Amino acid sequence: MALADPAETGPRDWLSPDGRVAGLARRSEAFVIPVMALVAGLAVFGVFLLFLGKSPADFYALVYRAGFGTSFSWQNTLSRTAPLLFAALCVALPARLGLVVIGGEGAIVLGGVAAGALAGLLAPWPGALAIPMLALAGALTGAIWIGAVGWLRHVRGVNETIASLLMSYIAIALMNHLVEGPFRDPASLNKPSTAPLADHLRIGDIPGWDVHWGLVVGVLCCVAAWVLIDRTTWGFAARIAGGNVRAAQVQGLPVGRLIIGFTALGGAFAGLAGAFEVAAVHGSANASLASGYGFTGILIAFLARHNPLAIIPVAVLLAGFEASSGLIQRRMDLPDATVLVLQGFVFIAILLSEALYGRFRIFAPERWRT
Amino acid sequence: MESDLGLWAIPVAIIGGAIRVSTPFLFVSLGEVLTERSGRINLGLEGTLVFGAMAGYAIAYLTGSPWAGVGGAALAGAFFGLIHGVLCSIPKVNDIALGIAMMLLGMGLAFFFGKPFIQPVAPDLPAISLGGWSDLTQVQAALRVNVLFLVGIALAFALWWMFRATRIGLILRVVGDSTDAARAMGLRPSLIRTLATAAGGAFAGVGGAYLSLYYPGSWNEGISSGQGLMAVALVIFARWNPIACFGAALLFGGAGALGPALQSVGVSEGYYLYFAAPYVLTLGVLIAISSKTKAMTGAPGELSITK
Numbered sequence: 001m002a003l004a005d006p007a008e009t010g011p012r013d014w015l016s017p018d019g020r021v022a023g024l025a026r027r028s029e030a031f032v033i034p035v036m037a038l039v040a041g042l043a044v045f046g047v048f049l050l051f052l053g054k055s056p057a058d059f060y061a062l063v064y065r066a067g068f069g070t071s072f073s074w075q076n077t078l079s080r081t082a083p084l085l086f087a088a089l090c091v092a093l094p095a096r097l098g099l100v101v102i103g104g105e106g107a108i109v110l111g112g113v114a115a116g117a118l119a120g121l122l123a124p125w126p127g128a129l130a131i132p133m134l135a136l137a138g139a140l141t142g143a144i145w146i147g148a149v150g151w152l153r154h155v156r157g158v159n160e161t162i163a164s165l166l167m168s169y170i171a172i173a174l175m176n177h178l179v180e181g182p183f184r185d186p187a188s189l190n191k192p193s194t195a196p197l198a199d200h201l202r203i204g205d206i207p208g209w210d211v212h213w214g215l216v217v218g219v220l221c222c223v224a225a226w227v228l229i230d231r232t233t234w235g236f237a238a239r240i241a242g243g244n245v246r247a248a249q250v251q252g253l254p255v256g257r258l259i260i261g262f263t264a265l266g267g268a269f270a271g272l273a274g275a276f277e278v279a280a281v282h283g284s285a286n287a288s289l290a291s292g293y294g295f296t297g298i299l300i301a302f303l304a305r306h307n308p309l310a311i312i313p314v315a316v317l318l319a320g321f322e323a324s325s326g327l328i329q330r331r332m333d334l335p336d337a338t339v340l341v342l343q344g345f346v347f348i349a350i351l352l353s354e355a356l357y358g359r360f361r362i363f364a365p366e367r368w369r370t
Numbered sequence: 371m372e373s374d375l376g377l378w379a380i381p382v383a384i385i386g387g388a389i390r391v392s393t394p395f396l397f398v399s400l401g402e403v404l405t406e407r408s409g410r411i412n413l414g415l416e417g418t419l420v421f422g423a424m425a426g427y428a429i430a431y432l433t434g435s436p437w438a439g440v441g442g443a444a445l446a447g448a449f450f451g452l453i454h455g456v457l458c459s460i461p462k463v464n465d466i467a468l469g470i471a472m473m474l475l476g477m478g479l480a481f482f483f484g485k486p487f488i489q490p491v492a493p494d495l496p497a498i499s500l501g502g503w504s505d506l507t508q509v510q511a512a513l514r515v516n517v518l519f520l521v522g523i524a525l526a527f528a529l530w531w532m533f534r535a536t537r538i539g540l541i542l543r544v545v546g547d548s549t550d551a552a553r554a555m556g557l558r559p560s561l562i563r564t565l566a567t568a569a570g571g572a573f574a575g576v577g578g579a580y581l582s583l584y585y586p587g588s589w590n591e592g593i594s595s596g597q598g599l600m601a602v603a604l605v606i607f608a609r610w611n612p613i614a615c616f617g618a619a620l621l622f623g624g625a626g627a628l629g630p631a632l633q634s635v636g637v638s639e640g641y642y643l644y645f646a647a648p649y650v651l652t653l654g655v656l657i658a659i660s661s662k663t664k665a666m667t668g669a670p671g672e673l674s675i676t677k
Contacts, residue, residue: 100466100467100470102470152657152660154662155662156657156660156661156662157660157661157662157663158656158657158660159606159656159660161413161466161470162413162599162602162603162656163653163656165596165599166596166599166600166603166649166652166653166656167649167653169595169596169646169649170646170649170650170653173642173643173645173646173649174642174643174646176642176645177640177641177642177643177646180642181640181642295474298470298474299471299474302467334482335481335482335485336481337478337479337480337481337482337485338482340474340477340478340481340482341475341478341479341482342478343474343478344471344472344474344475344476344478344479345475347470347471347474347475348457348468348471348472348475351457351463351464351467351468351471352457352460352463354462354463354464355460355461355462355463357462
């Protein structure tokens, strides 16, 4: 294809493969196809509901009302968004290197335990000093936990998908051991927990909202992760290594450090989620930490195609679904696993949509005129 | 007759536990061997296991026959495997990621449909007593062997023979080792892999039915805690050899029985840490057998997870 003469690509020639419209068309593929997949997944779930004699229209209306309809439901949704943002980053960052890490749940759980245990020691400190330390403890624990997965991958070639999920089971067992044993607050009878955080160590809400600060930090982390991946040489090197390890090594890229660094950073985000859950939501570390955020995060990262900026709206959407779970159970007499089934359908739809890339001529300007 | 075994109670309880706990590992790993030998990996077997447990329990409760439950669980598992197989045949669809999605969907559907069956009691699968020679109750309890355990052993040998000596086994191995070679022979790799995944799913479904119909013997949402996934790692450990899978399943079952065995003699310190033993063992085994540079011996050439 010959390059178009700049003089010819005037406003009349908007169909040119080099024009603005063409660029927009090319870029919109990565947006339109996931949205189509999401809609298809929701539609298939609607058919599933029809088979059960439930109304999909009622279902989605309830989701809208409970998740996004009022300012109260928005606050409910947004307060669930923070851990999902972090959990999705834990999948998206290693994914840039072609690694499928699905053990974020373990980093969340242990990050929470670390923050909960440290809070007891830091009680005499002022909040402004202690709270960042709690967050740091969570992030560091998560970084070590998931960084170890990357390290094993690099040093021994251990499959990161299986290793990370196994480690999340180990993490949950470790948490149970710690909150029932060494870190247990004797006063927590029915639900073994660490000692409750002192009031001045609790992370509060964003002024005027019923949403804790984790949301703001989560959004900032997504932006930072996007900058890292899209705007720095580190991110560029990671993408090369993700595409072809051999080529990256030939280029002299530090593949090992990239793998360990990106997995550790992802783990740090997940650990941060645990710290926020403890310091802003539960008030102490206990079994509530293992509530499945890590697994929803996997779906979010795949839906966002591992783009940290896209994670933000997708996480809000899925948080809305989770926020509406209670109302759906009461109003439609559906079990609490309904949202899980819906997530499963959407997940499969998004994976199948990978087959659609490059299939539509509308996204490929060079094929418009043929 | 009750007698005091002292510390000997621990190994006896572990052996008994290994026999009881290993059966689901055995079935899932045999299913995964079948799938992986054809060149695909199905990480969704954890979901299949949980759904099989639910379906087996529900059908056994509704029909009154535990064997109908096992059959139903196998059918459900085959269906899940078939879906995974068919969807993976679409170009550019990643089998590992799809496995994760199927795992979440399988668990979601099992919890969704399983809610009404948490309370009712379904009939158990029958067990055979092989411990009659001993008059120690602990030994007798340890050697009460479920029929499915024996079926699993027979299946392991049958699969081993199939891979070694039959036409179907050879076809599976060719497809698993080289898509191009298989095509050159006029085989249809996608179809064969799909069928192998469906058969593997059926095995995992039976493993699930064992969980809910024999040991632990009831349906609840926490019935499987990663056994399906551990079985996938176990297959790598067993080098894709069905008979080695049997040995590995016993080993993993024994690790899983460590916590309860220690608890039975009154050791409760660090109970949750012993509970983690099977995961730690799996991870340790994975680390020990993986290699950065060498391809794994015995690995099917087309397998994405070892590439």
